[in-house]
Amino acid sequence: MSPPQPSQLAAGRSPGAAAKGPLTLRELDAISVDRLNGVGPQRRKALAEVGVESVFDLLTYYPRRYVDRTSQAPISEAAVGAEMTVVADVHAVSSRRLRGGRRLVSVEVTDATGALSAVFFNQAWRERQLTEGRTVALFGKVENYRGRKQMTNPVVDVLGDGSTSDRTGKIVAIYAQSEAAGIVTWDVANWVAEAQRRCSARGIADPLPDWLRSRFDVIDRPSALADIHGPSSAAEQAAARDRLVFDELLRVQLVLRSQRLAREANELGIAHEPAGALIEGFHRLLPYELTGAQRRAMADIDADVSTVRPMHRLLQGDVGSGKTLVALHALLIAVQNRHQGALMAPTEVLAEQHFIALRALLDGFEVPDEARLGGTRPLRLRLLSGSSSAAQRREVLVEIATGAADIVVGTHALLEESVKFGSLSVVVVDEQHRFGVSQRAQLREGGRDDRRIPHLLVMTATPIPRTAAMTVYGDLDVSVLDELPPGRKRVATQWVHGPLATESMWSEVRDEVESGRQAYVVCPLITESESLDARSAERMHAELVAGALAGLRVGLLHGRMPPADKERAMARFRAGKLDALVATTVIEVGIDIPNATVMVVLSADRFGIAQLHQLRGRVGRGSHASSCYLVSDDDPTPTAVQRLTALSESNDGFELAERDLELRGEGTLFDERQSGRSDLKLASLARDLAWVQAARDAAIDLIAADGDLDAHPALADEVDWFASRRDPDYLQRS
Ligand code: ADP
Ligand code: MG
Numbered sequence: 001m002s003p004p005q006p007s008q009l010a011a012g013r014s015p016g017a018a019a020k021g022p023l024t025l026r027e028l029d030a031i032s033v034d035r036l037n038g039v040g041p042q043r044r045k046a047l048a049e050v051g052v053e054s055v056f057d058l059l060t061y062y063p064r065r066y067v068d069r070t071s072q073a074p075i076s077e078a079a080v081g082a083e084m085t086v087v088a089d090v091h092a093v094s095s096r097r098l099r100g101g102r103r104l105v106s107v108e109v110t111d112a113t114g115a116l117s118a119v120f121f122n123q124a125w126r127e128r129q130l131t132e133g134r135t136v137a138l139f140g141k142v143e144n145y146r147g148r149k150q151m152t153n154p155v156v157d158v159l160g161d162g163s164t165s166d167r168t169g170k171i172v173a174i175y176a177q178s179e180a181a182g183i184v185t186w187d188v189a190n191w192v193a194e195a196q197r198r199c200s201a202r203g204i205a206d207p208l209p210d211w212l213r214s215r216f217d218v219i220d221r222p223s224a225l226a227d228i229h230g231p232s233s234a235a236e237q238a239a240a241r242d243r244l245v246f247d248e249l250l251r252v253q254l255v256l257r258s259q260r261l262a263r264e265a266n267e268l269g270i271a272h273e274p275a276g277a278l279i280e281g282f283h284r285l286l287p288y289e290l291t292g293a294q295r296r297a298m299a300d301i302d303a304d305v306s307t308v309r310p311m312h313r314l315l316q317g318d319v320g321s322g323k324t325l326v327a328l329h330a331l332l333i334a335v336q337n338r339h340q341g342a343l344m345a346p347t348e349v350l351a352e353q354h355f356i357a358l359r360a361l362l363d364g365f366e367v368p369d370e371a372r373l374g375g376t377r378p379l380r381l382r383l384l385s386g387s388s389s390a391a392q393r394r395e396v397l398v399e400i401a402t403g404a405a406d407i408v409v410g411t412h413a414l415l416e417e418s419v420k421f422g423s424l425s426v427v428v429v430d431e432q433h434r435f436g437v438s439q440r441a442q443l444r445e446g447g448r449d450d451r452r453i454p455h456l457l458v459m460t461a462t463p464i465p466r467t468a469a470m471t472v473y474g475d476l477d478v479s480v481l482d483e484l485p486p487g488r489k490r491v492a493t494q495w496v497h498g499p500l501a502t503e504s505m506w507s508e509v510r511d512e513v514e515s516g517r518q519a520y521v522v523c524p525l526i527t528e529s530e531s532l533d534a535r536s537a538e539r540m541h542a543e544l545v546a547g548a549l550a551g552l553r554v555g556l557l558h559g560r561m562p563p564a565d566k567e568r569a570m571a572r573f574r575a576g577k578l579d580a581l582v583a584t585t586v587i588e589v590g591i592d593i594p595n596a597t598v599m600v601v602l603s604a605d606r607f608g609i610a611q612l613h614q615l616r617g618r619v620g621r622g623s624h625a626s627s628c629y630l631v632s633d634d635d636p637t638p639t640a641v642q643r644l645t646a647l648s649e650s651n652d653g654f655e656l657a658e659r660d661l662e663l664r665g666e667g668t669l670f671d672e673r674q675s676g677r678s679d680l681k682l683a684s685l686a687r688d689l690a691w692v693q694a695a696r697d698a699a700i701d702l703i704a705a706d707g708d709l710d711a712h713p714a715l716a717d718e719v720d721w722f723a724s725r726r727d728p729d730y731l732q733r734s
Contacts, residue, residue: 022205022222024714026721029056036194038187050178055195059225061188062244062682063173066237067137067157076113080144086116086151087159090134095127109136116142116149123153135159137172160186171231192229207714212702216694218243228682242691245683249695252680254709254719257699260312261707267453269310270339270425274302278336278367279329285365290325293317293483297326300479304455305333305426311455317481318653319617320488323459324357326481327428330457335367335379335406339425342454343409346430347559348386349566353591354430355383355409367406384410384419387563428457461614461653482654490651491599491620493628495644497636505629506548509580509598513552517597517624518573519580521549522615523558524603540602541582549580557583585611594622604630605640609660612647639663661685 031054034044052058072085088109095105105126107118118138120126130136140154157174175188206213206221213220219227224243231237283290290298297315304311317323331341343358345351358381366376382396382405399405403422408414458476496505509519521544523537537558545554555569555578573581574593581596599619604612612630619626630644646659683691703709709716 020202022203023199024205024207024721025056025718028059028199028204029054029721029725031055033058033191036191036198038194039191043183043187046178046183050176050183055199058188058191058195059229060244060681061175061192062228064176065157065174066231067159067172067174068234069137069170069172072137074113075109075111075116075149078116078142078149080142080149083139083141085137085139087111087135087137088116090130090132090136091115093127093130093132095124105130109138114149116151117145118151118154118156120153126156129158130156134161158185171233171237173229173231189229196226196229205714207712207718209712212698216246216698218246221247241682245688245691246695246698248680248683249688249691250698251719251722253695253699254703254715255723257703258707258709258719259723261703263312264309265707267310268451269308269453269455270337271308272305272333272337272339272425272455274306274333276336279332282329282332282365286325288485291322291481291483291485293481294322294326297479297481298329300477301326301330301457302333304477305330310453311426311457312476313457314476314478315457315459315481316478317459317461318484319461319614320484320621321461321481322485323461323481324354325361326479327430327457327459328358328361330426330428330455331407334424334426334455337425339423340400340403340405340421341407341426341428342414342421342424343407343428344414344430345409345411348411348563349557349559349570349591350430351383351385351409351411352567352570355381355385357592358407358409362407380404380406382408384408384413385563386411386413387567424454425452426457427454428459430459461617487623489620489625491616491626491628493616493630493648493651495604495641495648496629496631497634502631503548505600505631508627509600509629510549510552512598512627513579516595518576518578518593518595519598519600520596520615520618521580521582521600522602523582523584524606537582537584544580544582552579553577554579555581557581559584585615591618592621593618595624597622597624597626599626599628600631601629602631603633604644605632605636607643609643609646609656609663612643613653613656616647616651 032044033039033047033052033055034041035055036058039047047053047058050061052061067085067087069087072087075086075088078084078086086109088111090107091110092108093105095103098104102122103124105120105123107120107126107130109116109118116138118130118140135158137157137159138151138154139157140151143150143152157172158177159172159174173185173189175185177184177188204222204225208218208221218224219239219242221243224240224247227236227240228244231240297317300313301311304313315323315326317326327343331343334341343354345354362379362381365379367379368375369377380399382399384393384396384400388396396405396408397418397420400408401420401422408421413419496502512519521540523540537556541554541556555573557566557569557573561569569578569581570591572578573596576595597619599616601607601612601615607615616628619628628647630647632640632644636644642663643660646656646663650656650659685692702712702715704711709719
């Protein structure tokens, strides 16, 4: 962000400033919050912690909810047994320890009509929050306790410190507070009000053309920004929200669409002939019929790679939907056209796994070669791995450079400077969410001297709801494998909690092993640190070998093991020489061992829905019935319970993704690095489908075919500002 421009906020007071016209979001984002009264260095730091650095950030620090004081009941009318909101002042607070060690905080509140007490169990911090004189809104069920009205563990919103409460309107905005940073809702309300006041001389700009506003029936931006913070009715708040949601989604769509059009206008790829002897041979050799979805995805790819416009496609398919074959189809088109294909995986283990899978599928596969007697040679598949010796690596690099290697599998090591392809024309990236956007760009640009861009296929097993796909991957075309190969069985999933259930689970695991099957045991994810996770896996392995799985052949796999050991563990498990494999989440994606039928996930409450679904996808891949046990720690949070329940109820990745979106909100959909600066502060991809669609339609109408927003300079400026804020590399890359 550029440093604050002192003149801008002061503009409200300087007479000449009005000539400058209303404030744009770019300008609001250039004014630091410490220009506001009451925001000193300390508050500035605290606000930065919640993502608020500029006046723009503050104005879009939207209320988390509202307390409607028009529907609140006076205490005298609070009927026992009813659920209601009471707004009152804290009169007295006390706290004591109960038998058994629990802490009880009692708070006495009063309004003009009477008194009520609120009691909180095990929430000692309430004593600090609910100090005498504060005005609070309590929501809960009114009980009768020894003849007095009482609420137990009500929902609490602190509205002010008494002095502020009479000033607040009928509907009070409640902002997310930060206990740690010391930010309370009425401070935020005051700063927002001050910012609005000081913006009022110049006003806030609205870049939307009138025809668009009336077409989607949205109010103007200045009113929306005022009403979202201080609505006088629920309807007013809803109208404000609609406009601001539309704004957020439209900005995203405009960025994605202009990037896409610019890309299409500038990038030159390589046209392929998709039909041919090689591809036909491959399809003839397949041991099974393709699913309809696989066929459709391959047809999409055929169409893409046959033009000079580089493919930019997302292949989305639930675990086990058969993405590998589709990827291989794309890679083989490159080979058929005398170019090379590369498959890039997020980890070494997965790269090796892909290599093994492709090697099996391509066993004995010949490609035409006029230079040879008989006219064919074996297809050359190579692995560029961290575990190969320097000499092996050199040899592979030469084969890659001369074009002798047809298909190369590797990790992001494939992106290194030293890797030069003879003629790379198709790139498949597995599990895109682990690669940054700029790495993706690097792979597409690297490797070729003639600046032609290879075709790109991104595979993901994380099902993304349609609305999210439109927003997050708006710059990609999408093929969906929405059909599993025949014969797949549901993986019976249960949430396991408590020592008894855990014990009986281990005995079921032993039974499965006895009947010849194999099991995965996934260890708790402790931190982001691979070494700590590795240690926890080692400890768990030792514990199980000595206890629940004593006498079985139990292997260990984690990211910190030397590559050769990892490979050996995988190979032994694959060959059935291990009964169980204790692993970290390195087994999350891609590993395919049909005889493994049991998946145990320890501390499953610490994993997200998508990750658990991925893990579960490692079983249920063969003809045997499979099961998945999600073992939770003692006291999972309510949302963790909802996640575990969702997984036991559904095996459908898309359904789970929708559920996940509901439970989790939007923030995490985007690249982690952008967290705190999320694109969508208000819009919900789960709820605002109609607005996603509207924003998309609007973007198409606003952007001319050449990707320019020339007809709408104010909007163009906003999109530029937004894109550079969202991704600092943006300007350099486009
Ligand atoms: P994923 O989409 O999870 O990567 P894979 O490509 O690993 O799925 O395929 C999962 C399993 O299904 C593999 O064992 C693969 O051989 C098998 N498979 C793929 N396509 C078909 C099909 N059309 N019919 C039957 N089995 C298939
Ligand atoms: Mg796979």
